[in-house]
Amino acid sequence: MGRVLVLGSLNVDLVARVERLPGPGETVSAIAPIQRLAGGKGGNQALAAASAGARVVMIGAVGDDEPGRAYTVRLSGRGVFPRLAIAFGVPTGTAYVWVDETGENSIVVAPGANAHARAEVADLTPEDVLLCQLEVPVDVVAQAVRTAARLGARVVLNAAPYAALPDDVLAIADPLVVNEHEAGLLADSGAVPRSLLVTFGAAGASWDGERVDGIPVPADEVRDSTGAGDAFCGTLAARLAAGDDRRAALAWAVRAGADAVRREGAQVDPAL
Ligand code: RIB
Numbered sequence: 001m002g003r004v005l006v007l008g009s010l011n012v013d014l015v016a017r018v019e020r021l022p023g024p025g026e027t028v029s030a031i032a033p034i035q036r037l038a039g040g041k042g043g044n045q046a047l048a049a050a051s052a053g054a055r056v057v058m059i060g061a062v063g064d065d066e067p068g069r070a071y072t073v074r075l076s077g078r079g080v081f082p083r084l085a086i087a088f089g090v091p092t093g094t095a096y097v098w099v100d101e102t103g104e105n106s107i108v109v110a111p112g113a114n115a116h117a118r119a120e121v122a123d124l125t126p127e128d129v130l131l132c133q134l135e136v137p138v139d140v141v142a143q144a145v146r147t148a149a150r151l152g153a154r155v156v157l158n159a160a161p162y163a164a165l166p167d168d169v170l171a172i173a174d175p176l177v178v179n180e181h182e183a184g185l186l187a188d189s190g191a192v193p194r195s196l197l198v199t200f201g202a203a204g205a206s207w208d209g210e211r212v213d214g215i216p217v218p219a220d221e222v223r224d225s226t227g228a229g230d231a232f233c234g235t236l237a238a239r240l241a242a243g244d245d246r247r248a249a250l251a252w253a254v255r256a257g258a259d260a261v262r263r264e265g266a267q268v269d270p271a272l
Pocket of ligand 1: 011013038095
């Protein structure tokens, strides 16, 4: 069974629950005290992979500050080995998250220390999976993806938030994971990945035409969609590292995504 090496972001999520998301130029009031939660697509995916049974290394960067130290302790305490750079004089990444009463969200990210993440993946083996997203610099992700390919490791690349990727990176990712919105941007760009996995939220997911239905969650049980895609990606990578075939790994991932919308925050027990 291989490991999952996650290269990505670690954020403090400052979460305001609102009745409805504000429109442009609009001010709305929070309906509950602001919460400080652990987030960032990298951290979320690392912890999801660990929950799915993988041995996980988290590669990223935090500030020399209290949230950075708290997050490092959090990872270690949950079975994730932290391989984190300390960015002196730069704050740990912060995300400002609004969540409405239907569980829908809007997010603004201040990258902070995430801009200092490095592609420290030279210990990958052919049994391992490298899992990346795009909240750390694209050139760092590209470097890690190329190293993984050279060392024979599988790459799962979640193109979120969407950014253009070099052709050779698109030719390595197996799969490139996108949601419907990102799939539209990818199609508009004319880029053609080697392997494409599109998630459809409650309607499931499709990996190069291999379709797995969604798991319906009743509307009154949906608490928060933040991190549902991360639960999907982390679980997918964990199951692939465990040797599952595509269909089995996809089914596990769809279930993890459905479970995630039932809880508040982007991780299990997310208080930071
Ligand atoms: O995918 C959800 C994550 O996006 C949040 O935890 C937030 O930190 C942003 O990175």
